[in-house]
Amino acid sequence: MEQQLWIIPALPLAGFLVNGLLGRRLPKAAVTAVAITSVALSFLWVLKTVTGLMPLDAAYVERYFDWIRVGSLRIGCDLMMDRLTAVMVLVVTGVGLLIHIYAAGYMAHDTGYARFFAYLNLFMFFMLTLVLAANYLLMFVGWEGVGLCSYLLIGFWFLRKSATNAGNKAFIVNRVGDFGFSLAIFLLVINFNTLDFGEVFAKLSGWPVENTVGTLTLVGLLLLLGATGKSAQVPLYVWLPDAMEGPTPVSALIHAATMVTAGVYMVARTAPLYLKAPMALEMVALIGLVTAFFAATIGLVQNDIKKVFAYSTVSQLGYMFLGVGTGAFAAGIFHLVTHAFFKALLFLGAGSVIHALSGEQDLRIMGGLRKKTPWTFWTLACASVSIAGVPFTAGFFSKDEILVAAYHHAPWMYWVGTLAAGMTAFYVFRAFFLAFFGEYRGEGHPHESPAVMTLPLAALALLSLAGGFIPVPGWLEPLFGAPSAHHNPVLVAVSVSFGLAGIFLAWLFYVARPELPGALATRFSGIYRTVLNKYYVDEIYNAAIVKPVVEGSRSLLWKGIDVELIDASVNGIAARARGVGDMLRRMQSGYIRNYAAWVLLGAVVLMLAIGGTR
């Protein structure tokens, strides 16, 4: 108990309670102070515990109380810290702190300022619960909780119908994923009678590797279904692009850096089980690869700067799944970390651009912002080279680890991943060039953001460039073992050249020969239109799932079975009964006591009658 892990999530929870209950009466400065200080203290407490627990070779668990104890099942309110958790809490509190600071500037003029920070702190509480949990059910608490905060923050501007719709969509699609997660939990309980990570994995060690679809494979696949919801993978990715309706700091914190990576974390946390269920693990890799490629293609043509980055997030999360799915758990987590840096930066930079343009998000009416917003320009440049995998930036190291692992798993996966990497470089630089180069195409008066926003940008820019030198894979080696694949200069050179080619093409299309994209779009208008409309996936889901459910419920279940079938037949009886009811009421004269006596009498008579026949 000496480390008091519970303080880490409790601090933001306290911030939430203060701002949630009193925020509307507090001055803005106090709200800001409470929100940011609680996260800052939480970050410091993380540093203290991690250093205090060094070298952290084994998992450190704190057990507080029995949360649910029913039958022979005992689920504790337990938190744990191991090397994987340490990485996650550092990212969550560190990046979270920077985004909180940034948001103080970004949201400064919003009427819901206190509500915003209350939600944001609540999110931190649930996210920290998710990663610190020592069993699956407590993890599920965090998992659902971050979903709730995501819902609240996507719909933060609740006057906009599109925002509340997007919030609902996110929540419901995630519930589909939770279907899998809950069934996986039930399966684990049935088989192990515990949900504690340590106990499950200890009992698991006696199980053989499953080469057919058995219990473990099933658990793995069901957990994967949960992960595809939370981490926006095919086929449940559809909520994330819509989630961009939320304020941009939310997109950065929840829908890029932390919450959406929960699925990757969950798979890595469950590594001992997945290693015994190779088919499920293979599925993780496949889903990741498909998502990485598919989402990248959509990102190529989007015109809303946040949508570009949203599809980019989906695609990058696909890389992480590819990493953990090919058994390179450390590489997947490494990419999770670097992605948190550069993607948070991309979103915050985009937010700064949007802020500069008083709310404009359409890339087609940006341009020439390089000189007007120099801080944003330079920091976004850092993020862009990092995600494009330019050598020695953070993204280069982590993506390289994943692609090498993919090559050793199956070379074709490497090639698909590399192709997607080329597209990534292209779409990011497309957005970058469209926003910052050429002439300004809008009619506003762009201005640089205040220091409270640009300083976090600078910090993240530094991490995006140099974050690759943080030895995450080495740190995680005791948990996941040394990587089986070794660095291969040829593979690295190929993927880097794809990235550079992407940048070059983006430069060619959007700086050197700006007439080219239009010509290509006309030439291949069918393909272009399909991709621009995101392959019509939303429309297909609507027609195939939403519509039938809604219409079926209305006309068949409610109007059909309920009203026509059951009620109509019952009303026949009811109509006759009406007379009886009236009679009874007359007998009543409004007082019950008489009536109770009647019932009693009737019952006795009935009893005697039946007794008499015997």
Add this chain to the structure above:
Amino acid sequence: MDGHLLSWVLFTPLIGMAVLLLIPAERKNLIRLWANIAALAGFLVSLPLVFRFDKDASGFQFVEKADWIPALGVKYMIGIDGISLLLVMLTTVIGCIAILSSWNAIQDRVKEYYAMFLLQQTGIIGVFVSLDFFLFFVFWEVVLVPMYFIIGVWGGPRKLYAAIKFFIYTLAGGALMLLGILTLYFEHFKQFGYYTFEISELMKLNLSPVMEQWVFWAFFIGFAIKVPMFPFHTWLPDAHVEAPTAGSVVLASVLLKMGTYGFIRFSLPLLPKASVNAAIVQVLVALSLIGIIYGALVSLMQQDWKKLVAYSSVSHLGFCTLGIFALNPNGLAGSVIQQINHGISTGMLFLVVGIAYERRHTRDFKEFGGLGHVMPVYAIVAAIAMLSSAGLPLLNGFIGEFTILQGAFEANRAWAAIAVTGIIFGAAYLLWMYQRTMLGQITNPKNLRLPDLSFRELATFLPLIAWAIWIGVYPQPHFAVLEKPVAQIVERVRPDYFQKPVQQAEAPRAAEVAR
């Protein structure tokens, strides 16, 4: 008072009603005040039950026994175990809240209204504490009457239709149930030579499987209508829509639990052979699953705010009956917890609807939207009610659903898988409900000046919110009182259940995989 604590709990509301009848009808505020005092007294008297209850003791506690109608073998016998304890506490808490919520809503026939309510409290508590089947039946029927009048007199435009529908349905169910009770009664005479309605005596009966099944179905009709299970549910939306707010709150929160309680207290222990009969279990589970999904889907389509909440009860109660017929400790304990949860969260949802209705006299979703703007505290309370109903972790609903589904999964994986889809739809209708009422722009100018919650209105929510968080964060005290009675019931219906420890079940499975 010591030896008769439970009788005091049972009759305090009735005494309150007797005093209330002495107050002149025109002194409305005095009547209101007194009714609130009586309800609060009812709660305070029940509170010692919680502190004096011994969770480690098996069997019933606070038992009182006296002859009532000796000629028929009818006894006044009451007592509680953990299951009844929770339901009695729910009843006294909800009773206070319902009566408090009526202060402004009821302006006509105030005296009769509160008299009905207090009478109803005694009736409901009586159902949950009776250990004599005859006594139980009397209370069961007593409850029917006040609710009939509450809907029929203080209800909405179609109140008579709804009240009679409610009355006929329940009365029909009660009649069949009575036949079942009498069968047991006479069978007991045949086997033991004396007449009794005492539950513990009737449990000694040795019935033929066929007779058990007949009695089971007779009970089933009575209980299933009350729950209500699909397809006996169509009285519920009408009753709810027409009933005044407090009537809906008590109806949903407590009255429906009489049905589930009946299954747990009578069907299972008295008819153990029928209760484990594969065909019967399959029918009951199928109806529960249909109820879960059907209720949720039909909720999704409602244009009437209150009707949506009413149909959602069908879905939630489906979870409760599913848990019961999983016939294992998790399922049963989860079911009882979920009955309490449903009382808390649906009670809150009906209060939420009632507050909007009091201000606008409509429940049509088209009339609302953007209420969060003018009534921020109300919107927060409504959000908590919605999330508690949607089963969000750290609130009560999650604990119940998780435990029930775990039990269902243990019994049959497919059942749990089907039931979980109900949770998806549950999120959908609740979120839509919230979006259509609280979020967005205010489109209707009538909503622009609505006042936020008054202190009294807020006070009706706070105990429920506190209870919801208590169960969500630290449910253990609730599970603790349920452990013994639930184990006894499972032992009774499945004597072999506890003989194979779970640990042993694991090893062969592992070996199976190896092959």
